[in-house]
Amino acid sequence: MADTPEVYTDADTMARAVYQANGGEIRLALPLGLGKPITIVNALVRAAVDDPALSLKIFTALSLQRPDPSTELEKRFLGTAMDRLFGTAPSLSYVDLIKRGDLPDNIEVSEFFFQAASWLGNDYAQRQYISANYTHARDVLISQKPNVLAQLMPRDGARFSMSSNTDISADLFARRSAGEMDFMAVAELNDALPYMDGPAEIEAREVAMVLEPPRQVDLFSVPRRPVADAQHAIALHVSRLVPDGGTLQIGIGAIGDAVANALIARDRAALHDLWRTAPFTLQGAEEGPFRTGLYAVTEMLVGGLVALFEADILRREAHDGAVVHAGFFVDARDMYQRLRALPPDRRARIRMMPVSFTNALYGDEPTKRDDRRDARFVNGAMQVSLLGDAMSDSAKPGQVVSGVGGQFNFFEQAFALDDAHAVLTLPATRQSGGDLGSNIVWQLPVTTVPRHMRDVVVTEYGAAFLRGLPDEEVIKRLICIADSRFQQELAGSAKKAGKLDPDWTVPPAHAANTPATIATWLAPYREGLLPDYPLGTDFTDIEQLLVKALADLSEAQSDKRALLSLIWAGLTATPHAQEGPAMERMGYDATPSLAEPLQARALRGALRRLA
Template sequence: MPSGSEIFEDASAIADAIISRVGKRIVLALPLGLGKPNHMVNALVERAIADPSISLQIFTALTLEVPRVSSELERRFMGPVLKRLFEGYPDLVYADALHAGTLPANIQVNEFFMQAGKWLNSPRQQQNYISANYTHALRYVLQTNVNVVGQLVAPSQARDRFSLSCNPDISVDLLEARRQGRADFIFAGETNTELPYMGGTAEIGASEFDLLLDSAKLQFPLFAPPREPVSPADYAIGHHVASLVPDGGTLQIGIGSIGDAVGQSLVLRHRDNAAFRQTLEKLGGVGPERDLFDEGLYGASEMLVECFIDLIEAGVVKREVDGVLVHGGFFLGSRSFYRKLREVEPTLRAKIAMVPVAFVNDLHGEEDRKRAARKGARFVNTAMMATLTGAVISDGLEDGRVVSGVGGQYNFVAQAFALEDARSVITLRATRHKDGETMSNIVWSYGHTTIPRHLRDIVVTEYGVADLRGKTDGEVVAAMLCIADSRFQEELLAKAKRAGKIAGSYEIPERHRHNTPAHVRKGLADAQKKGLLPLFPFGSDFSDVEQELMPALGRLRNAGRGELIGLALRGGPETAAARACLERMGFAAPSRLKERIYRRLILAAMAEVDGQTSTT
């Protein structure tokens, strides 16, 4: 390390050094998600809690928290899983204090993207939320007059080079702003040897650091959320999306089970084209792109999602741009994902380039080069709801509360319109379940919008594709009705007719009047029997028994009170698989009435789920 950098082995010591250098008014910028230097942040927060004269403002996004469990079933199922995945991970003190209502007023946390649903019932965090496109976060950080930037970094063996690894997203541009004299801050790093060492733009010299926390005793396991199971609805969506992606094109995918479904559907299209085509036809798919990937895809994605590695290995992502297969702004994933990135052959790792988010989310800067590279782009992002006239709701509720944030979704929608042959693909499940009630995610109108209807493009549900670009309102309403769940189509149609947005004589075509979960399961049945659509297509952190349990527990979670009573009365057979599941949940030999009821509920739910599978 150069003589100008101070190295610390104690988190409290580096916190004291920061206060000594900048004073008691600290404006601290932290990367979103995985890149937070937890020990350093906790030490600063603890100093500010102990000393009210310290003013600490934290500007960040996506504060990662270990999932909290509430119900008895959740505790029994997730308790051992959370212990396996998160033991040793240091919780962020400010998040715990915010939940407890004990964070003092001299500490303020401003986020521009929240972990989904975590702060819905926190008036303080709802008021401190900053609504921003991901590409605008940099300018807002600079406007705060940030005086400390902290980041978790991967060290080289010689400690002469370091990698911003998971989060070059804004940090690269912040450091450049400091070099240009547009910002004046202390750059404080914390090393973590589990972080994959990503080179290229993400690599910086030791001289960039003013302060560095580098201690073997403070190494901690990276935050690694378990992968989500991929549902039949997700797979149907994935197949429809995969039929929209042209060979030789460009791909962006968001996080979550729908993203995994898209990835697996692309792999299936390439590796077992006949099965892909057959399944797509059974689902009523109309997408024009069904051939194998000859030239292959190039990835330009805000988030380097896990399935990009699998897409590379499958030969789907193989079109290089300047020697790179995928450009990504940040990553977050499972332990196996981090291990893959650490252990991947160096020449392949060099083809996975971590870059500033402004590079992937925007066309500004080297625009001609970006336009040439991003041919046939398909930007795939997930929404919570959409209106019949094509507006998209992804980040907030009608009453103004924020669920998550805009992030980069608007960036990619705008980019899809700016590029000659690009399309924005918004995916959403047609329905959701709450308190035993099924509700439509396609609505007539909603009091909040993330993507306005004048930027409507392609919307995909498990029931098909609605191509909305350049269409009249009447045509858009008709297209959206065709991908809505049939249980809600007539009500939605009636509202559109009352508003005069579709002809009074219009009728939904017969071929779109059978949009039901049973129709989706039937369309996927053959592929599922062949093992082509696994619950976890790219690996899982759950055991085989836990995976067996998940569909049944999901059924119970979505059931209403009346349904639960019926399931408890009905019960189910105690098969060998069921016995293993009961053992895992601690209900093999129930001693209390409540445990016996839970036992019957699990058996009934397992029997019901198995019955659905066997009859499709």
């Protein structure tokens, strides 16, 4: 390796040089998510499309895509705000080729984790999906003998940082240094990435080529979604399960945001009235503030963990002085800015590590066990069966929504560590095609976490501790946190299978599990303690209003009576105070007219219902 990398300013010239250095055949290792060097990747793809004699095989995960609006209302809402909400980075050209069905034979793409729902119905992506736990994905990659690793990196003098993606890359660099691998590393500079030091740093001599593009790509941003009543309620239950001095992991999304918000409120002794007025028995006894503080170990550094770090709740130090160990990050743009703005000594307390460290106990196990005491690994699921197995990555057999990722890794740790728990969160119900369904079901079509590893399941109606219990008791506890509209059907299925006492009935304390019960409980606190966007948002005030109205309208689209009801409300109900600006933001007239499209009338009705 040379002491200094070759520097390029033109991506196509650099791509030709990379192909030439590897005999025209590239087996490309790309980090998941944010760390993809889009300019370099697109140049490599472009060269392979132009020259069938070249070969390009890509192994990666989480190829980030901006949404592709499919309805008129989606186009009106996202059209003018797309760049502001998601960033202006160009799309990954291999993603575009796969979507169009135009990927040439000399290019192959395999992913082990999808951006949620992005590849449903795409035959190529579904066929090329590799199912692997996050800790095993590295070994799958190594077996394919990659000869090029390409990554987006910031630079500080003569050193580079893997920044957002130490997850697998850090192990690959370490193996190369040990003589166990041989590949060319290339980097694309990006100053917007926070410079993470420690294990994330590499010396300039580790990189063979560097692209200094005339215009650096914008970082992909994931807009935060509003937190609904059910998600806040789930978080309130979870907040009672986290002991002071313990270890925490939470995932991305509204529930993760809500959990962080609830823990901050608990630390400020602001939840006692909420807990006191709960309409059902609360599990977990952890109510006090964090005197010792928490330590976080997570594959994904999410905005909620950064908020807990800023609130000084994440302050219990691991043996190396870090209070957070994480493998990768991708989030809303303000999180990147907040990480960059931290003083270097404080930012150093967040240490980016390989997932072989964060997601497993192998390697210096005694130290990891000591650091990871009283762990609570909090992750989401799509559905849970009455026997306790979980579905988290598939919509139906054969169609992958996202992937296993690290969820199973954290279940393994929860069972291996003393006084640890894996906490699965999910809303009790879902809307699909206009139909209401239960997320607690009798049986699952696909299993991500098997029933013999059942632990803790949390819905808005409570927490169910399942580990080590007989099937019948597991069934009872899960029915008690299911929506009451489905409890009798669930109990009937279990009784028919001989798994539940024929005389058992739902206890009165759990017989009113309805959205109205939750709404009544939380209503006094929604404006202050439990806001729609506890970690902030890139949506304007008008857009925040429209997000709610559009969600209601979308739910009504598959129900003719509900849609007609919204249209009627658009004609007769009292206008919302912000109706005019909201309609103008969507490209409609501020004032109603008899000639306006029915879609506009229905949206107006949804706004008026919110009033």
